[in-house]
Amino acid sequence: SQTIHQWPATLVQPVGSPLSLECTVEGTSNPNLYWYRQAAGRGLQLLFYSVGIGQISSEVPQNLSASRPQDRQFILSSKKLLLSDSGFYLCAWSALGTGTQYFGPGTRLTVL
Amino acid sequence: KNEVEQSPQNLTAQEGEFITINCSYSVGISALHWLQQHPGGGIVSLFMLSSGKKKHGRLIATINIQEKHSSLHITASHPRDSAVYICAVGRSQGNLIFGKGTKLSVKP
Numbered sequence: 390s391q392t393i394h395q396w397p398a399t400l401v402q403p404v405g406s407p408l409s410l411e412c413t414v415e416g417t418s419n420p421n422l423y424w425y426r427q428a429a430g431r432g433l434q435l436l437f438y439s440v441g442i443g444q445i446s447s448e449v450p451q452n453l454s455a456s457r458p459q460d461r462q463f464i465l466s467s468k469k470l471l472l473s474d475s476g477f478y479l480c481a482w483s484a485l486g487t488g489t490q491y492f493g494p495g496t497r498l499t500v501l
Numbered sequence: 502k503n504e505v506e507q508s509p510q511n512l513t514a515q516e517g518e519f520i521t522i523n524c525s526y527s528v529g530i531s532a533l534h535w536l537q538q539h540p541g542g543g544i545v546s547l548f549m550l551s552s553g554k555k556k557h558g559r560l561i562a563t564i565n566i567q568e569k570h571s572s573l574h575i576t577a578s579h580p581r582d583s584a585v586y587i588c589a590v591g592r593s594q595g596n597l598i599f600g601k602g603t604k605l606s607v608k609p
Contacts, residue, residue, distance in 0.1 A: 494542070
């Protein structure tokens with residue numbers, strides 16, 4: 390069966406520090422991968438999605454970036470965090486050609 | 502105006518009540534999703550539908566493509582149904598656009 394992992398589960402970082410969040414999927418190949426953010430009091434927002442290794446599409450311009458170094462690994466990064474980067478970050482995957490997305494457990498990021 | 506609108510924003514019900522959450526959208530979609538987010542933040546996909554009606558246990562989801570409207574119904578609600586229910590529309594590229602969610606609280 391397929392599983393999706395995210396880590397860390399929670400993170401507290403100072404403003405200006407770097408960020409690296411990792412997401413991995415097991416039990417499937419060639420998944421579409423997604424990074425979403427849910428800011429306090431707001432709905433989920435798509436940040437990045439990827440249809441293959443090295444292929445990243447950005448939905449919202451910001452100081453975050455994403456990379457997909459391996460088929461089932463998706464990384465969200467920042468060189469310098471802002472206060473506004475605080476939120477709940479969710480990774481999700483879907484099988485090629487299908488629409489159902491499966492979400493990871495999320496990372497709660499607090500930038501102080 | 503948001504591309505996906507949900508109502509109500511908050512809903513409190515007594516155990517056993519029939520619950521309806523509504524979702525309207527203004528963009529072209531490939532499918533509509535209903536998601537459930539638990540207090541800890543975890544999200545579970547409940548339904549994906551592009552026409553008609555789907556049922557899973559006490560949950561029923563309907564969609565009217567012409568009216569660009571979907572409803573999620575919960576029959577015989579239970580306190581364990583308390584969660585945030587999120588409507589999301591799927592675009593042709595595969596990404597989702599989300600509503601802001603409906604926070605449901607079912608009292609015993």
